[in-house]
Amino acid sequence: xxxxxxxxxxxxxxxxxxxxxxxxxxxxxxxxxxxxxxxxxxxxxxxxxxxxxxxxxxxxxxxxxxxxxxxxxxxxxxxxxxxxxxxxxxxxxxxxxxxxxxxxxxxxxxxxxxx
Amino acid sequence: xxxxxxxxxxxxxxxxxxxxxxxxxxxxxxxxxxxxxxxxxxxxxxxxxxxxxxxxxxxxxxxxxxxxxxxxxxxxxxxxxxxxxxxxxxxxxxxxxxxxxxxxxxxxxxxxxx
Numbered sequence: 001x002x003x004x005x006x007x008x009x010x011x012x013x014x015x016x017x018x019x020x021x022x023x024x025x026x027x028x029x030x031x032x033x034x035x036x037x038x039x040x041x042x043x044x045x046x047x048x049x050x051x052x053x054x055x056x057x058x059x060x061x062x063x064x065x066x067x068x069x070x071x072x073x074x075x076x077x078x079x080x081x082x083x084x085x086x087x088x089x090x091x092x093x094x095x096x097x098x099x100x101x102x103x104x105x106x107x108x109x110x111x112x113x114x115x
Numbered sequence: 116x117x118x119x120x121x122x123x124x125x126x127x128x129x130x131x132x133x134x135x136x137x138x139x140x141x142x143x144x145x146x147x148x149x150x151x152x153x154x155x156x157x158x159x160x161x162x163x164x165x166x167x168x169x170x171x172x173x174x175x176x177x178x179x180x181x182x183x184x185x186x187x188x189x190x191x192x193x194x195x196x197x198x199x200x201x202x203x204x205x206x207x208x209x210x211x212x213x214x215x216x217x218x219x220x221x222x223x224x225x226x227x228x229x
Contacts (some may be wrong), residue, residue, distance in 0.1 A: 004157075013199030043119070043206060043220035044158070051216060064216055090157050094216065100171065102148055103218065 002027045002095045006106035014114050021076040021089050021109045028095025033074040035065055038088040038108075047089075050074060061082045061085070081113045117141070119221035121207050127227045128197045135202060136224045137194045140209030147190050148218065150206040151181055158206050165212065197228045 003026045013019045025031055036044040043056050048059025050067045056063045065076045074091060088110050092103040120139045128134050140147050145166055151174075160174040166187035175182070179197075182191040189197035194201055204225050208218040 034216070036220075040120070041222070043222045044208075046219070049216055089213075092157075101146060101163055102150075102160040102171065102174070104160070105150075107155070107157050 002093055002098075002104045004091050004093050004104055004106035006089075006091055006109045008109050009107075010112070012112045012114060015023070015083055016080050019078050019081045019085070019111065019113070021073060021091075022112060023074045023091030023106060024072050025074060025091070025093045027093055027095040027097065029095060032094040032096055033065075033067060034092040034094070035059065035063070035074075035076050036090045036105075038111060039071065040091065044090065045108060050097075054073050083113045083115050086111055086113045105112075119207055119209055121221040121224050123224060124222065125225050125227075127229065129229055130199060131196055133193065133195045134226060136194075136196055136226070138190045138192070138207030138209075138221060139165050140188065140190070140207070141212070141219055142217070144209035145187070145212045146210045146218075147184060148208040149156075149170055149190070149192050151176075151208075152204040154203070160184075161205075163201050180202065185195070188195070197226075199228050202226055202228045 005024045034049045035047040050057050055067045074090050090108050092108040122137045147164040149161040152158040162182045163171040164184045179195045183192045204223040206223045207221045209217045
């Protein structure tokens with residue numbers, strides 16, 4: 001069975017400080033991992049993905065994430081937070097082993113960047 | 116180009132009514148997904164189409180939920196005899212078969228069942 005855990009419901013960070021949003025996962029085989037961001041009354045927007053290759057992936061708006069197989073983690077990071085980064089962030093996994101095409105999402109982390 | 120569109124954006128239904136939610140995927144996107152997002156939760160998979168074929172409906176919560184994509188483009192999610200627990204945002208996503216890991220999401224339809 002596949003699962004995604006986002007242990008923090010809420011993350012607060014001061015503008016200009018680095019931010020981290022945590023994600024751990026569980027799948028039967030090799031994972032495909034994703035981060036999406038959701039703004040109010042808008043659909044999910046893709047930020048970045050890990051499929052294979054370099055463990056550090058870079059995405060939109062200056063975000064990056066590091067795949068750590070031993071810790072089964074895929075934490076989202078940004079060196080310097082902006083107020084406009086305040087939103088709801090979802091980690092998701094696709095279990096390649098099962099052949100399923102759908103994504104399995106975590107429960108989300110609300111990021112608030114304080115001016 | 117245009118993204119995924121969904122209509123209506125908001126729907127209020129009385130318990131027991133039938134509703135139909137529409138999704139227009141990105142042109143040329145063969146794969147189409149429906150997800151349900153309850154308040155405070157992440158999206159949960161409902162069903163998946165490749166062209167007009169419904170290849171996976173394992174996430175549909177009951178036989179009151181039905182989805183179709185008769186011409187391989189527009190899709191409709193129908194909920195019969197709506198219940199209060201059906202209240203959620205219903206998200207549609209589409210992707211190219213060649214790029215299954217690039218799912219583009221629509222803005223969703225917020226369904227409220229009274």
